[in-house]
Amino acid sequence: MDYYIVGILLFITLFSPFTKSEPTKLDRPSNETELIHGNSKPNCKAAEPTKGKQWAVLIAGSTDYENYRHQADICHAYQILKKGGLKDENIIVFMYDDIAFNVENPRPGVIINQPGGDDVYEGVPKDYTQSAATAANVFAVLLGNKTAVQGGSGKVLDSGPDDHIFIYYADHGATGIIGMTDGLIYAKDLIDVLKKKHEAKAYKTMVIYIEACEAGSMFQGLLPNNWDIYATTAANAEENSFGTYCPDDYPSAPLEYDTCLGDTYSVAWLEDSEMHDLRSETLEKQYKRIRRRVFTQDLDFNSHVTQYGDMKLSKEFLFTYMGTNPDNDNYTSMANSKPSGFSSASQYDAELLHFWYKFHRAPEGSTRKLEAQKELHGKISHRMHVDHSMKEMGKLILGSENSTMMLLKTVRPLDQPVVDDWDCYKMLVKTYEEHCGSLLRYGLKYTRALANMCNAGITMEQMAAASARACAKIKP
Template identity: 30%
Template structure:
């Protein structure tokens, strides 16, 4: 009877879990999502109400000594439930897939949210990012832009697809995202300010890799400890995330600040002292997300690593050169970082990013910070000029 009641209660909840990266040294993103999936399942969350988006390469890469497993902590407990639990994998991990999932559209392409105005919806995104954009697997044709993402959530609101929405984002420079979700009853929590790094954490000597991200590890730790209110959850996240400053906002904050997190994660069944103790990420053990790949390649002495590092640096220089060429065509000799970008600057940036992606695709995830140069150009030149310069190089 208890199981039946728990299942019925959970039917009013939906979740979307997305790891937007691929390749070995982004292991932590898919490990984070696997751990969140496991957390929800263990709280009687119906699996048919969970939509998972992950490239799904990490468990099977040659570099992984534990084939078919994903760890989130150095105790090497496996949180991976298998490829059958991944709804969008490989080339299906795209911007459009995420937009379709959120807006409940194009069901012919895959599983989408079928939530109603009586359902609480939890969405978690975990990857690289930049001010105004979220990353996608390397080689994908375009980025997730904050304005487009906001439009998808507006569609979700207009279609009455949620009662209360919690959107959490683990990404670099994601702090401006909350203002793009002004819709009612929506709370957004990001890992960092708009000009801050987010940090990888939990190094594993055997895997020679990072198993999680500081913000996400702290969030999961808190969810497992107590049924906090949103405000308590956020305040503890700030305390537990020592390298960056989590941000909170959205059209549902502060109105939902006293809502307990079990509204999205399911009922809390353990006493705090019964929760599994995990070693906290230490200050010296965290690495800025964009530096993880180079950090581990520099530690290695094999020829393959040195070659990969050389190619990575060469690719970064090519990307820098593209932005320098755009600035040259705009007659900008000394591009300065704009201190307080306006809404118009961001509108120009979004359109410029679309033009850039249309011509060049996406940049390497570790180089996403370079896209900031387009925002700086938008602060000193009209949008039409910036786009023409992009199209001309």
């Protein structure tokens, strides 16, 4: 396949009406004016020294160089917490660790999270890497269960009733799902772990930040407001989240990089935390700043940072969870201002963007050009396979060409979880993959259709029959 055919396939994949969902009606908070313009009244009160220990669990769920940004986000978070005074013994890091010394990294041993930024990789603890960076280990660590941990450093969240916990996750997500290197974490399973932690009185307060598409679906209708847990997410339960500092963005990744350096929500909170005295900035104030910076008027590149859980905790100071860098004691808003918005690429397209630039920038006629072309074609072919198989499957089950798209647009009320029967949901995902191959990252965009099939009473047997027929016609 020559250059032009690859280009045509890329255009079809990114802009076909079937693969691009229509914008949905979004709920807006009642305090819209404050969210857009900010609170002009300065917060002069400073945080008191915290009682108990400060703990942090940092999780990058992805692998491979095209997902550079997730490990960059996590490493950057570590540097902020370390400068804030948290101890390495209380910071637990999950990352596959295949980026810093990746053959595609133009600066071996260095990871940056912004154009011209400092190395954020140096000194990061390698607690759970490679085969130890698993969903099961995440749950074991959160529960403080040392005997359940397989591999890694063995560090767990050995917290007590006076301790404060900060959890930050960055990777791909979907409807009630976030990814790990070995599979998926379902919202119901995460909530069950948090419930056990709460019932064990193993913390005083907990804050969770999640960077992922549809991240709000991990908490919507599931996280109670009386567990002393406050969470914010990169997007609500139905939106994409976005990569930033990508090639040809403004600001752009340096020319030698063919991948995005960060994610909009993550970069927003990380850069905000670097600039401010966290003894006088509340979680609520940071939430509003992040929301303003991430929000755009472009519905195709827009997400609403959203908050869940115990809203009383939003009045607490960031210092309680992140410490604070003494260098920020003399913060002034004018001197430390950051750009008001981002150029961005959806999490799904950021992956393809890497392969496109890798192909486009390779020397004509080179082996590297040919290999990049094969990689790009493979990614596009997989997307086309998933698109067609999901469309065909919806037609077989529900009898309409547009069934799958209708299911993707069906959104549940804000007080309800995205699915009622989580076992059904898991089984439908598994059944599809058994017959049609792995969804991989791109295919996760269709999981809302599977969740809504469960909500509509579709059985595993119906799914298996439809998947087998749909994928018998389409070669993976």
